[in-house]
Amino acid sequence: MAYRHLTWLLVGALFLVVLPIQAQTTGKLTGLVLDGSNGEPLPGVNVVIDGTTQGGVTDIEGRYVVIGVRPGVYTLVASFVGFTTQRSEGVRVSVDLTTEVDFTLQEQVIEGEEVVVRAEAIRVRKDVTSSEARITAETIDRLPVQELGQILSVQAGVTERGGFHIRGGRSSEVIVMVDGVPVTDTYDGSTALQLENEGIQELQVISGTFNAEYGNAMSGVINVVTKEGRNDRFGGSVEAYTGTYLVQKGDADALLKGTRQDELTQGFPYDQVDVYSYLPFSPTHYNNLNASIEGPVLKDRVTLYANARYFANDGWLYGAHLYNIDGTGADSSLVPMNTWEKLSWQANLRIQLRNNIFVNLIGLGSNSEGNDLGGRYQYYRWAPFGVPQIYDQGIDLKLKYTHLINAKTFYTLNIATFEKSAERYRFADISDARYNDFTITPPDSVEISPGVWEQVNAGGNQFARGGVDLGRFNRKTRSYFVKGDFTSQISRFHLVKAGFEARLDQLQFEDYGIVPAISETGQVIEPFQPAVPAAESFAYRRFDDVSPITFSAYLQDKIEYESFIVNAGLRMDYFDARAEVPADPQDPNIFNPFKKINLYRDTNGDGVITEDEEGDGNRITHEERQAYWWTSSTPKLQFSPRLGVAYPVTEEGVIHFSWGHFLQIPTLNRLFENFGYKIPRQTGRYGPFGNPDLDAQRTVMYEVGLKQAIGTVVIKATAYNRDVRSWVSTSRLIETELPGVTYVVYANRDYANTRGFTLALSRAFENNYGFDVNYTYQVVEGSNSDPTEEFFAAGNQEEPRLALLPLGWDQRHKVAGSIFVGGQNWGASALMVWGSGFPYTPSFEEAALAGPDVQPEFPTHARRQPSTYQIDLDLYREFTIGPVRPRVFLHVFNLLDRRNALSVYGDTGLPGVTFSAPIQSADYGYFTRPNHYSEPRRIHAGIKVQF
Numbered sequence: 001m002a003y004r005h006l007t008w009l010l011v012g013a014l015f016l017v018v019l020p021i022q023a024q025t026t027g028k029l030t031g032l033v034l035d036g037s038n039g040e041p042l043p044g045v046n047v048v049i050d051g052t053t054q055g056g057v058t059d060i061e062g063r064y065v066v067i068g069v070r071p072g073v074y075t076l077v078a079s080f081v082g083f084t085t086q087r088s089e090g091v092r093v094s095v096d097l098t099t100e101v102d103f104t105l106q107e108q109v110i111e112g113e114e115v116v117v118r119a120e121a122i123r124v125r126k127d128v129t130s131s132e133a134r135i136t137a138e139t140i141d142r143l144p145v146q147e148l149g150q151i152l153s154v155q156a157g158v159t160e161r162g163g164f165h166i167r168g169g170r171s172s173e174v175i176v177m178v179d180g181v182p183v184t185d186t187y188d189g190s191t192a193l194q195l196e197n198e199g200i201q202e203l204q205v206i207s208g209t210f211n212a213e214y215g216n217a218m219s220g221v222i223n224v225v226t227k228e229g230r231n232d233r234f235g236g237s238v239e240a241y242t243g244t245y246l247v248q249k250g251d252a253d254a255l256l257k258g259t260r261q262d263e264l265t266q267g268f269p270y271d272q273v274d275v276y277s278y279l280p281f282s283p284t285h286y287n288n289l290n291a292s293i294e295g296p297v298l299k300d301r302v303t304l305y306a307n308a309r310y311f312a313n314d315g316w317l318y319g320a321h322l323y324n325i326d327g328t329g330a331d332s333s334l335v336p337m338n339t340w341e342k343l344s345w346q347a348n349l350r351i352q353l354r355n356n357i358f359v360n361l362i363g364l365g366s367n368s369e370g371n372d373l374g375g376r377y378q379y380y381r382w383a384p385f386g387v388p389q390i391y392d393q394g395i396d397l398k399l400k401y402t403h404l405i406n407a408k409t410f411y412t413l414n415i416a417t418f419e420k421s422a423e424r425y426r427f428a429d430i431s432d433a434r435y436n437d438f439t440i441t442p443p444d445s446v447e448i449s450p451g452v453w454e455q456v457n458a459g460g461n462q463f464a465r466g467g468v469d470l471g472r473f474n475r476k477t478r479s480y481f482v483k484g485d486f487t488s489q490i491s492r493f494h495l496v497k498a499g500f501e502a503r504l505d506q507l508q509f510e511d512y513g514i515v516p517a518i519s520e521t522g523q524v525i526e527p528f529q530p531a532v533p534a535a536e537s538f539a540y541r542r543f544d545d546v547s548p549i550t551f552s553a554y555l556q557d558k559i560e561y562e563s564f565i566v567n568a569g570l571r572m573d574y575f576d577a578r579a580e581v582p583a584d585p586q587d588p589n590i591f592n593p594f595k596k597i598n599l600y601r602d603t604n605g606d607g608v609i610t611e612d613e614e615g616d617g618n619r620i621t622h623e624e625r626q627a628y629w630w631t632s633s634t635p636k637l638q639f640s641p642r643l644g645v646a647y648p649v650t651e652e653g654v655i656h657f658s659w660g661h662f663l664q665i666p667t668l669n670r671l672f673e674n675f676g677y678k679i680p681r682q683t684g685r686y687g688p689f690g691n692p693d694l695d696a697q698r699t700v701m702y703e704v705g706l707k708q709a710i711g712t713v714v715i716k717a718t719a720y721n722r723d724v725r726s727w728v729s730t731s732r733l734i735e736t737e738l739p740g741v742t743y744v745v746y747a748n749r750d751y752a753n754t755r756g757f758t759l760a761l762s763r764a765f766e767n768n769y770g771f772d773v774n775y776t777y778q779v780v781e782g783s784n785s786d787p788t789e790e791f792f793a794a795g796n797q798e799e800p801r802l803a804l805l806p807l808g809w810d811q812r813h814k815v816a817g818s819i820f821v822g823g824q825n826w827g828a829s830a831l832m833v834w835g836s837g838f839p840y841t842p843s844f845e846e847a848a849l850a851g852p853d854v855q856p857e858f859p860t861h862a863r864r865q866p867s868t869y870q871i872d873l874d875l876y877r878e879f880t881i882g883p884v885r886p887r888v889f890l891h892v893f894n895l896l897d898r899r900n901a902l903s904v905y906g907d908t909g910l911p912g913v914t915f916s917a918p919i920q921s922a923d924y925g926y927f928t929r930p931n932h933y934s935e936p937r938r939i940h941a942g943i944k945v946q947f
Contacts, residue, residue: 025180025225026487027093028495029066029101033058033078036106042080045105050075050087051231053355056407065489068402068410069093071136071202071225076119078103084113091119094134095204095225096211098127098560121764123652123709127558127565129644130658131157131208131705131718131758137227140197142765142820144831144874144891146288148195148203152222153833154816156758156774157207157720161809161838166207167701167722168754168780168807169219172667177223179362180412180483182216183396185420186505186548187477187668192420193394194366198239198290199307199346201227208703208720209658212554212569212642213485213499218664218699218724226362227294228350229303234295241889241942244285245316247897250277256320256381257332258463258924268913268928275899275912275930278318278334286313286940297349305348312341315370316935317377319384327438327456327466329448335384337377340370360400368392372424377931382463382923386439388426388471395419398481408489416481424473430514430530437516437528438467461922470514470530477668478506495558500551507546507668509675512539536591538678538686546672548577550665556642567644567658574637575665579672579692580630586737588677588689590622590629594737598625633692638663652709659702666694666728670746670787683740688730688791691745699724716760724752729784730791744791752782753804765820773817780810806839806861825878830871830895837865843906844916863909868900868934885946890939897937904932 033045041062048055049069056064073092079085083105093099101119133155145151152164163171172189175182185192204223206214214221254260255270256278264270292307315338321330344366351359372390380386398416405411427434445453446465456465485499516524517531533539556569582588587595596609600618604610644658672690679686705718727750733742756778763770783801784790785808790800813836820829839861876889905914911932919927 025095026068026070027095028098028489029056029064029069029076029091029093030098031064031101031103033062033064033080033103033105035083036104042083042105045078045080045083045103047076047078047103050077053352054404054407061492063492064407066407067487067489067495068404070228071095076101076103078105080105082108084108084115086115086117088117088119090121092122092136094125095202095223097125121766123712123714123764124654124707126646126648126654127560128654128707129565129567129646129656130206130210131703131716131720133205133207135200135203135205137201139765140200140203142822142827142829143818144829144872144893145197146891148197148200150831150872151197151203152205154772154774154818154831155205155207156718156760156776156816157756157778158205158220159778159809159811159814159835161811165780165809166205166220167720167756168752168778168809169699169722169724173217173219173664173697175214175217175221177214177221178364178396179224179226179360179398179400180485181396181398181414181416181481183364183418184216185394185477186479186665187420187475187507189667190420191394192418192477192479193364193396194342194344194368195224195364196290196307196309196344196346198237198292198309199226199305199364201225208705208718209642209644209660209662209701211567211644212556212571212640213497215501215552215554215571215573215640216550216664218662218697219722226346226348226364227305227307228348228360229294229296229305231296231300231303234293235947236293236295237291237944237946239290239942239944240288241891241940242284242287243891243938243940244282245276245279245936245938246281247276247279247936248274249281250274252276252278252930253320253334255925255928256318256334257322258320258382261924268915269919270925270928271913273928275928275933276316276936279316279936282314286938287311288940288942301352303350306346308343308345310341310343313339315339316938317373317930319377319381321384322382323446323448323464323466325383325386325434325438325466325468326436327443327446327448329452337371337380337384337387338373340368342366342368356404358402358404360398360402362398362400363396365395366393373931376469378926378929379464380469383466386426386464386466386468388424388469390422390424393419393421409487411484411486414481414483414485416483417479419476419478421476422473424471426468426470430472430532432530435468435470435514435528435530436466439464439470440516442467459921461918461926463923463926471512472514473511475507475509475511480504493560495560497556497558498554500553503550505546505548505550505668507672508544509542509546509672511541515539536678538680540678541674541676543672543675546579546668548575548579548668548671550575563648565646567642569642571640571642572638573640573663573665573696574635575696576635577633577671577692579633581633581691581693582677583629583631585734588736588743589679590625591676591678592681593625594681594741636665636696638696638698650708654707655705656707657702657704659700661698661700663696663698665696666746670694670728673746677743679736679741679743681738681741683738685733685742685744685791685795687744688788689743689745691731691747694728694746695726695748697724697728697748698726712763712766714760714762714764716758716762718758720754720756720758722752722754724750724754724782727752727782727784728787730788733794746787750783750787751804752780752807754778754780765822768823769819769821771817771819773815773819776814776816777812778810778814779812780807781805782807785809801860803859805859808838808861810839810861812836825880827874827876829874832869832871834867834869836867837901839863840865840904840909841906842909865904865909866901866911868898870898870900870934871895883947887944887946888941889944890941892937892939894935894937898934899936900934902932902934903929 045058047064056066058064076088206221290309294305314336317338349361396418401413483501514530517529551574554571559566640661642660646656674689701722703720726748729750730744731747760774762772781804816833842858873892878887901911907916
């Protein structure tokens with residue numbers, strides 16, 4: 001088996017070297033140069049990109065080609081002896097696309113004469129063979145967005161619920177590329193760092209099928225090209241703003257404190273109260289400072305772009321400080337509970353070694369910290385200082401070497417590393433005296449003030465009267481890359497690309513809950529002393545020797561004729577978890593084996609452990625078991641064909657079709673979660689446990705679309721389908737040696753299907769306005785929304801899913817868009833998203849087991865939440881004061897202060913009312929929950945100074 005995989009790797013490497021790929025960060029320029037006097041082609045004309053060393057010479061047919069051009073807006077200059085030089089301004093180049101610019105040169109009459117023309121905007125790109133959206137730096141500057149997620153939220157085919165889902169895939173199925181290198185965290189599929197809009201040159205969101213150069217993704221690609229420094233002069237910007245939540249003041253402070261219930265209740269507790277009306281008007285509730293600089297460090301040789309941002313928000317979810325962490329009474333003040341702040345930075349140092357050789361040193365990083373509410377907000381609402389903090393850090397460093405061999409051939413080599421670390425704890429020092437056992441063994445009563453005691457109800461539907469979260473989590477992912485890409489225009493019609501990527505991941509992980517310290521006699525030490533669980537216990541999870549490897553290679557040919565364009569490619573992916581799984585599934589716990597043959601030495605070799613062999617002196621040590629306990633996981637090898645075809649049908653109209661096989665290695669948390677298989681001897685179901693032998697998840701995706709320009713408006717319509725197989729779920733129950741002790745591991749068992757239709761209208765900004773609006777109809781069905789869903793359903797005695805049901809992010813209808821109106825020094829923009837309700841599972845009170853009173857049983861996700869909508873607004877006015885351009889602006893998020901439902905109660909389908917809960921025995925306000933609603937209206941004002 002190993003030799004067979006090695007053979008395939010060698011074949012892939014040979015296939016990579018022989019056939020030349022583009023690094024997903026550049027575009028192509030081409031065109032025809034004619035003699036204005038007779039219309040004949042002009043060979044030998046120099047066509048260069050002004051301000052750069054890139055350019056080409058026309059061939060015998062008068063055609064030129066320049067590849068490897070970074071996205072942006074350029075001026076092309078065509079010159080030839082005896083003819084007037086012609087400049088074409090405003091030429092936009094986009095990633096992976098071809099821009100055609102033709103020239104007609106006239107004979108020179110006056111020496112040195114130049115003709116300047118303005119390039120026409122291309123409304124319909126005829127070489128796009130799948131659905132995508134492209135957002136340039138200029139567009140981002142016009143929109144009312146501060147975060148990358150706001151841009152993604154208005155794209156067709158994208159839904160947002162617990163993360164972004166592209167065309168019905170899980171949020172972990174999207175790959176994020178920055179300057180040609182992936183920055184997706186292999187631990188859980190999240191982005192390893194936080195990208196800032198200010199540093200983006202071009203953003204490409206591919207929601208349809210994507211070319212063979214993109215791998216380890218099943219539903220979409222987010223491709224970001226960051227800015228480089230300019231070479232002509234120094235420039236930059238400084239931006240600062242501050243803001244507040246702007247809601248009508250009401251009685252929600254009483255809701256948080258559980259007071260005035262009779263006064264503020266007519267039916268359901270606090271039903272007359274706006275859940276966010278406790279928010280204060282505070283102009284410094286959240287703050288932002290952003291600065292960037294760019295320019296030549298050494299003229300024509302070294303340029304720099306750098307950007308840094310600090311952002312802090314006190315949040316919108318508050319608690320009432322009624323109890324301290326030790327259970328004593330507090331001051332009843334309102335305390336923000338979802339505070340968050342971050343510091344991010346970006347830098348790109350570009351060094352021109354020779355006219356055709358460049359080196360880029362690129363770095364991106366982010367640090368953030370805040371309260372980790374998770375599902376803890378409700379529990380700690382009266383004791384808010386018990387919530388843990390989370391600290392997140394990401395850094396990405398890369399060296400990019402680019403060699404422009406000639407106008408038609410270039411290659412790049414990337415060497416990169418990124419690191420993502422996350423820690424969660426309440427206090428940094430585990431021995432901190434403020435830790436207590438309040439949440440383990442709550443006291444019968446607490447002294448809320450001197451001599452005044454209050455009973456502690458430890459049952460459900462009660463807020464905590466003290467205590468702190470005892471969980472501690474620490475993990476770090478390091479990834480190392482070598483990535484090479486080679487691109488060559490081997491003929492007029494064929495742009496051939498090939499590339500490879502080798503990757504090594506290293507994962508360190510530790511997760512446990514603090515337990516009471518135990519004395520040498522086995523007694524719990526009093527008073528409480530925090531301790532780490534024993535390494536062999538089920539409560540302690542740790543691994544630090546995980547280092548899977550990935551190798552991929554791809555080959556692609558872009559065939560461009562006047563009548564059709566084809567993108568055809570093939571991708572190879574090889575993955576080796578380099579990990580071990582238990583050799584005997586019936587006895588997986590190496591720390592505490594179930595079988596006697598694994599506890600004691602078989603001294604007489606008869607295969608049976610007798611009573612005389614069951615002595616403590618005859619026990620097998622952990623080290624001895626290591627020698628035979630495990631078996632190696634098997635490497636995985638897959639090939640993925642991709643095909644896209646575009647047919648221009650009119651001067652500004654094109655039909656496209658695309659199809660492909662796409663796969664993704666499961667994230668590392670599915671491979672190594674609860675690693676060690678520390679299954680207790682007590683009867684029960686345990687897991688899910690990681691499975692390093694998981695196969696790749698696979699999808700077959702295809703789409704057909706039409707794009708047509710009518711005047712200045714472009715219409716796009718696309719229909720698509722995705723079939724997902726080998727989706728990660730959990731295995732059937734695995735029986736162990738001990739009766740009643742079972743467990744599950746992750747397995748490739750689930751299936752899902754997405755089918756949908758998108759319709760979009762857009763108008764590029766010109767004559768003072770532009771807009772982009774889209775509609776998505778989509779059906780997302782599958783067996784389980786979350787890989788662990790079936791395991792927990794079985795624990796609740798639910799039947800296995802035998803039919804496809806709506807997944808948790810199945811939003812059938814969505815309308816989204818943006819509009820911008822503005823002039824040379826002013827602008828107003830709005831962003832709007834409306835979505836039909838997400839599914840939820842109805843629930844009812846338990847009734848009689850038989851007879852007419854039995855409540856109906858509804859399948860999972862059988863009902864729909866209320867629909868949601870939101871409008872954001874941005875206004876700005878810019879001034880010119882010498883070389884400085886100050887801009888003042890006002891931004892309003894959730895302009896109409898809409899209370900969109902994020903969660904609902906199963907019996908009513910509403911976020912604020914339930915009739916099946918035991919309200920009378922619950923704490924006042926327990927079932928009126930601000931966290932069931934989206935973020936309220938916030939407004940900020942600021943200034944941006946550009947120079």
